[in-house]
Amino acid sequence: MKAPGLSFVAWTAICLTGNGAVLAAAVNRSPDTANSRPEFLPWSISLGDALSSKTSPLPTGGFILNSTTPLATLDYGTEVAGIPFFSVSAVGPEADEQSVQIEVRYSESYSPLAHPWSDGPYVFSVSLANGFRVETFNVSSRGSFASPLVQGGQRWQSIRLLLSDEGESTASISFERVGFQATVDPYDVTDMPATFQCDDDGLNVIWGLGAAAAATACVDKGTQPAVWEVDTEKGVLLRSQKPAVWAHGYALANYTMEFDVMIERGGVWWTVAMPNGGYTSYLQLRLVGELPEATTFANVNRTLAPPNSVLLSYGFDFVNQTTLPSLLLDTFSVTGPVAEKSWHRVKTVLAPSGRLAVSLNDQEVFNISMSDYYTGGTTVSFTGNFGVGAWQDEVAYVRNLTVTDTANGSTLYTHPFTTTDVLVDFGTQPNIESVCLDGPKRDRLVWLGDFYHTARVVGSSTARFDMARGTLDFMLGTQSEYGVLAFMTPLGYEPATLALVGSDGALEDYQLLGASSMYSYVRHTDDLDFLRMTWPKWQKLLGWLESRVNATDGLVHLNGQFLAMGATAPTSSASCAAVQVFREFAELAEALDDNAAVSRYTTLADGLTKTIQEKLWNEELGVFAAAVNDRRNFSVPATAFCITSGVATTEQANRSITAVRSQLALGVGYKDGTNVDPEDPETKLSPNTNGFLLGALFWAGAYSTGHDLLRSLWGAMIHDPETSSGASWEYVFPDGKPGLDRFTSLAHPWGGAPTYVLTEWAAGLQPAAGPAGFGYRSWMVNPQAGVAMGLKRAEGRVQTPSGPLSVRWEMLAGDTAKMRVVVEAPSNTTGVFVLGATKMVLGEKNRYAFDVLVE
Numbered sequence: 114m115k116a117p118g119l120s121f122v123a124w125t126a127i128c129l130t131g132n133g134a135v136l137a138a139a140v141n142r143s144p145d146t147a148n149s150r151p152e153f154l155p156w157s158i159s160l161g162d163a164l165s166s167k168t169s170p171l172p173t174g175g176f177i178l179n180s181t182t183p184l185a186t187l188d189y190g191t192e193v194a195g196i197p198f199f200s201v202s203a204v205g206p207e208a209d210e211q212s213v214q215i216e217v218r219y220s221e222s223y224s225p226l227a228h229p230w231s232d233g234p235y236v237f238s239v240s241l242a243n244g245f246r247v248e249t250f251n252v253s254s255r256g257s258f259a260s261p262l263v264q265g266g267q268r269w270q271s272i273r274l275l276l277s278d279e280g281e282s283t284a285s286i287s288f289e290r291v292g293f294q295a296t297v298d299p300y301d302v303t304d305m306p307a308t309f310q311c312d313d314d315g316l317n318v319i320w321g322l323g324a325a326a327a328a329t330a331c332v333d334k335g336t337q338p339a340v341w342e343v344d345t346e347k348g349v350l351l352r353s354q355k356p357a358v359w360a361h362g363y364a365l366a367n368y369t370m371e372f373d374v375m376i377e378r379g380g381v382w383w384t385v386a387m388p389n390g391g392y393t394s395y396l397q398l399r400l401v402g403e404l405p406e407a408t409t410f411a412n413v414n415r416t417l418a419p420p421n422s423v424l425l426s427y428g429f430d431f432v433n434q435t436t437l438p439s440l441l442l443d444t445f446s447v448t449g450p451v452a453e454k455s456w457h458r459v460k461t462v463l464a465p466s467g468r469l470a471v472s473l474n475d476q477e478v479f480n481i482s483m484s485d486y487y488t489g490g491t492t493v494s495f496t497g498n499f500g501v502g503a504w505q506d507e508v509a510y511v512r513n514l515t516v517t518d519t520a521n522g523s524t525l526y527t528h529p530f531t532t533t534d535v536l537v538d539f540g541t542q543p544n545i546e547s548v549c550l551d552g553p554k555r556d557r558l559v560w561l562g563d564f565y566h567t568a569r570v571v572g573s574s575t576a577r578f579d580m581a582r583g584t585l586d587f588m589l590g591t592q593s594e595y596g597v598l599a600f601m602t603p604l605g606y607e608p609a610t611l612a613l614v615g616s617d618g619a620l621e622d623y624q625l626l627g628a629s630s631m632y633s634y635v636r637h638t639d640d641l642d643f644l645r646m647t648w649p650k651w652q653k654l655l656g657w658l659e660s661r662v663n664a665t666d667g668l669v670h671l672n673g674q675f676l677a678m679g680a681t682a683p684t685s686s687a688s689c690a691a692v693q694v695f696r697e698f699a700e701l702a703e704a705l706d707d708n709a710a711v712s713r714y715t716t717l718a719d720g721l722t723k724t725i726q727e728k729l730w731n732e733e734l735g736v737f738a739a740a741v742n743d744r745r746n747f748s749v750p751a752t753a754f755c756i757t758s759g760v761a762t763t764e765q766a767n768r769s770i771t772a773v774r775s776q777l778a779l780g781v782g783y784k785d786g787t788n789v790d791p792e793d794p795e796t797k798l799s800p801n802t803n804g805f806l807l808g809a810l811f812w813a814g815a816y817s818t819g820h821d822l823l824r825s826l827w828g829a830m831i832h833d834p835e836t837s838s839g840a841s842w843e844y845v846f847p848d849g850k851p852g853l854d855r856f857t858s859l860a861h862p863w864g865g866a867p868t869y870v871l872t873e874w875a876a877g878l879q880p881a882a883g884p885a886g887f888g889y890r891s892w893m894v895n896p897q898a899g900v901a902m903g904l905k906r907a908e909g910r911v912q913t914p915s916g917p918l919s920v921r922w923e924m925l926a927g928d929t930a931k932m933r934v935v936v937e938a939p940s941n942t943t944g945v946f947v948l949g950a951t952k953m954v955l956g957e958k959n960r961y962a963f964d965v966l967v968e
């Protein structure tokens with residue numbers, strides 16, 4: 114038997130890029146152009162005829178691409194986000210200025226730059242960003258230009274001069290400057306409002322991972338520009354973004370959709386029968402124009418999308434992308450050329466008979482029966498939303514969009530598409546609230562469950578509590594009549610229109626994680642005004658949770674659970690997480706003097722705890738069972754929540770951690786549960802669930818297990834310059850490479866638990882327990898975990914409503930183990946210092962400095 118335990122990547126190989134500074138983006142804060150955004154600039158470059166990650170500092174005066182060196186690989190050092198811009202000083206040959214085409218690719222890790230779609234496309238949601246990671250430009254004169262669309266997150270960029278196949282090319286292009294107009298605040302993880310520092314540089318870089326993820330995934334109101342533009346004559350301008358759907362169209366069925374289109378480049382993409390939320394397959398249609406020489410980029414693949422055709426697919430796109438499969442069902446040719454820059458009428462009929470028909474300018478293109486096509490074993494439903502968009506590098510105007518009932522002709526939706534209110538209808542307006550996304554690159558949705566970690570990471574790094582509050586407010590705006598919130602909210606829609614997403618029984622435990630993030634927000638800020646204002650909504654959500662406590666077995670029954678790892682209700686993960694939420698909300702209720710709620714939530718938590726002990730603890734194995742009917746499986750999330758909720762006794766915590774260590778260790782971390790097949794090449798580790806566990810390990814005093822997990826799982830994210838993004842990852846393969854392949858997000862705050870765990874445990878700076886600790890009015894410093902981890906020095910700082918609060922401790926040289934402690938605290942706060950048997954009450958002062966003996 115293989116000895117259990119985590120495998121480590123070499124600690125000495127911590128990625129400190131470039132000149133040895135800790136990962137930080139090069140930022141230009143005084144832009145010389147008209148745009149008022151700061152700029153992210155590349156750190157280094159390599160020039161040649163092939164990609165290379167061996168980059169050197171950018172030459173002053175810029176760089177030239179020509180037939181000998183047609184390709185530039187640019188490294189920004191860490192995750193950056195923004196609108197790509199280019200400043201061109203010459204387009205050659207000089208004597209006879211001609212246009213050149215450049216293909217630009219973006220990627221979080223290095224190797225996807227070699228792939229035709231780089232690390233995209235992102236076709237899960239319309240995200241107020243370019244949906245593609247490859248972008249082509251036609252440059253015909255010197256000067257500056259920028260992409261119309263945001264690239265949400267990347268460390269790497271490549272720029273290739275597209276050369277014609279025939280003969281020696283004399284084409285060249287000289288760049289003075291390239292970079293990104295920032296759509297997030299420029300950040301430096303070594304200089305954040307809340308900080309952590311210790312004598313182990315590896316841990317410092319790991320602390321920065323969550324900080325960088327939160328800095329790039331949380332966006333200010335209005336910073337993410339609209340992805341549609343409206344022309345009062347020509348209608349909506351569509352570019353490089355999957356179809357955006359109508360905010361109210363999910364219940365439509367058996368309809369006929371018609372619109373006028375004028376193709377500027379390439380073609381147009383539209384969607385029909387998109388189900389609620391769009392997270393399963395649906396019908397995709399694409400009209401490809403005649404692709405004339407003058408406006409068709411040299412990199413267009415005519416095999417994939419032949420000129421004068423209509424493509425039909427079932428899935429998310431017309432190409433496959435990791436977890437978003439697509440079946441290209443058919444390619445139909447159109448009679449006569451589909452001319453660019455002239456209007457065409459496109460009509461799509463979903464008939465109750467199950468036939469799908471498309472016509473162009475009243476000429477039938479096809480009329481098929483869906484059942485004649487293989488659609489992966491599912492019957493295609495004609496119920497769902499409609500929308501319009503454009504594929505990579507394609508540009509089209511759409512106007513006069515009408516949807517009617519196919520059977521009776523009544524109008525279901527109609528809009529000229531020539532006024533800006535259509536951006537509200539289709540969620541393509543600039544972001545209306547400051548919110549935290551699950552990732553700057555992908556999926557760029559406000560995911561309810563992800564915010565559990567994000568809210569804590571924000572409190573320990575960026576201290577952008579306005580964004581945390583904005584996120585909570587935005588999510589509450591989606592509350593349904595049953596009390597649940599949308600589990601994923603796109604950025605551009607009015608939240609109230611999204612009530613449907615989430616009340617369909619999917620990912621119900623995200624409601625619990627979302628509620629818990631409210632507790633974390635109040636714990637950091639003491640924002641009782643916001644709590645009071647939103648209290649009825651939270652009570653409604655908790656009322657829904659209470660309704661899920663089953664009268665027969667006394668446990669929480671949820672559908673579509675994320676944390677259950679395949680087990681079905683009633684699970685330990687749902688019941689333990691519910692105990693945590695009820696206990697947290699009892700504290701929130703106490704802060705509002707709502708005694709009825711305090712006693713209600715406390716009673717619920719007590720009752721559940723007792724029932725979990727009776728029905729879910731497996732005394733023989735020493736684990737909280739996956740579920741009542743699955744007593745021998747167990748999982749990381751259930752173990753974590755049964756500990757942090759306070760359900761587990763000290764002995765149960767000890768035994769279940771021992772079981773996780775001996776049975777779930779896989780490569781650099783812990784697999785999610787006993788039922789995960791370690792041999793499956795797709796098995797990946799989740800820094801999200803390992804993050805729940807990380808907090809639980811420190812909570813339970815398993816410091817060395819926690820320290821090992823920090824170094825192995827999060828160490829994997831920092832040791833290889835070709836994969837490290839400076840930010841925390843969404844998934845990790847057991848061998849330490851990014852999980853989920855090219856598609857994965859390498860800036861995911863849900864993977865950033867170390868950022869708050871290190872501050873709270875290694876530096877030992879925490880709010881005191883209960884409502885008294887809200888906003889750190891009462892705080893605690895306890896460096897015991899940091900000492901146990903072998904640290905000689907640690908410091909942490911947080912921002913409280915009354916100002917910064919910081920602690921610094923250091924082991925002193927000498928025979929006796931002695932520690933020097935300095936705490937700087939705002940007025941009106943009090944605290945305790947605890948270390949082993951030492952306990953000191955601190956109050957009245959702004960600065961405390963003392964030495965203590967370490968036993």
Ligand SMILES: *[C@@H]1O[C@H](CO)[C@@H](O)[C@H](O)[C@H]1NC(C)=O
Pocket residue numbers: 177178179180181182
């Ligand atoms: C391309 O540019 C490089 C230097 O920037 C120069 O050495 C080389 O001769 C140029 N190649 C051509 C074909 O002009």
Ligand SMILES: *[C@@H]1O[C@H](CO)[C@@H](O)[C@H](O)[C@H]1NC(C)=O
Pocket residue numbers: 212251252253406407408409410
């Ligand atoms: C690029 O721009 C030039 C000059 O405006 C134009 O003649 C050419 O057709 C354009 N090429 C493409 C592919 O758009």
Ligand SMILES: *[C@@H]1O[C@H](CO)[C@@H](O)[C@H](O)[C@H]1NC(C)=O
Pocket residue numbers: 229414415416417
């Ligand atoms: C073009 O697309 C086809 C079909 O997907 C593919 O087989 C081919 O490799 C692509 N060509 C290039 C140059 O990418």
Ligand SMILES: *[C@@H]1O[C@H](CO)[C@@H](O)[C@H](O)[C@H]1NC(C)=O
Pocket residue numbers: 431432433438439440441
């Ligand atoms: C996507 O992958 C599936 C399964 O491998 C395959 O059947 C399908 O043809 C692929 N789709 C495209 C568009 O290549």
Ligand SMILES: *[C@@H]1O[C@H](CO)[C@@H](O)[C@H](O)[C@H]1NC(C)=O
Pocket residue numbers: 365366367464465466467495496
């Ligand atoms: C659409 O038509 C199909 C086939 O007749 C039918 O089963 C379905 O109920 C219809 N949908 C609605 C919402 O009317």
Ligand SMILES: *[C@@H]1O[C@H](CO)[C@@H](O)[C@H](O)[C@H]1NC(C)=O
Pocket residue numbers: 462468470480481
């Ligand atoms: C498609 O074909 C069916 C059966 O032939 C016919 O009843 C229907 O009218 C056609 N639909 C359109 C939009 O032409």
Ligand SMILES: *[C@@H]1O[C@H](CO)[C@@H](O)[C@H](O)[C@H]1NC(C)=O
Pocket residue numbers: 371513515
């Ligand atoms: C819009 O389309 C309808 C048909 O659906 C047509 O009757 C109308 O004339 C069109 N309006 C404009 C402004 O083109």
Ligand SMILES: *[C@@H]1O[C@H](CO)[C@@H](O)[C@H](O)[C@H]1NC(C)=O
Pocket residue numbers: 518521522523
């Ligand atoms: C036509 O169908 C729609 C549903 O698509 C229905 O709401 C409406 O009542 C129907 N109208 C008539 C006149 O039957």
Ligand SMILES: *[C@@H]1O[C@H](CO)[C@@H](O)[C@H](O)[C@H]1NC(C)=O
Pocket residue numbers: 663664665666670
């Ligand atoms: C309540 O639990 C019992 C026993 O586990 C089960 O049979 C029943 O379906 C559950 N009811 C609900 C509403 O989940």
Ligand SMILES: *[C@@H]1O[C@H](CO)[C@@H](O)[C@H](O)[C@H]1NC(C)=O
Pocket residue numbers: 679743744745746787788
């Ligand atoms: C664990 O779960 C898997 C998958 O749900 C199941 O096949 C297996 O029987 C379970 N193992 C035990 C020991 O219950």
Ligand SMILES: *[C@@H]1O[C@H](CO)[C@@H](O)[C@H](O)[C@H]1NC(C)=O
Pocket residue numbers: 767768770771814815818
């Ligand atoms: C469990 O308790 C034993 C005995 O106190 C201790 O040696 C061990 O380290 C503990 N294990 C964990 C995982 O806390």
Ligand SMILES: *[C@@H]1O[C@H](CO)[C@@H](O)[C@H](O)[C@H]1NC(C)=O
Pocket residue numbers: 915940941
């Ligand atoms: C401290 O508390 C007093 C009395 O409640 C208040 O007047 C003062 O403004 C507070 N000071 C700070 C810095 O919060």
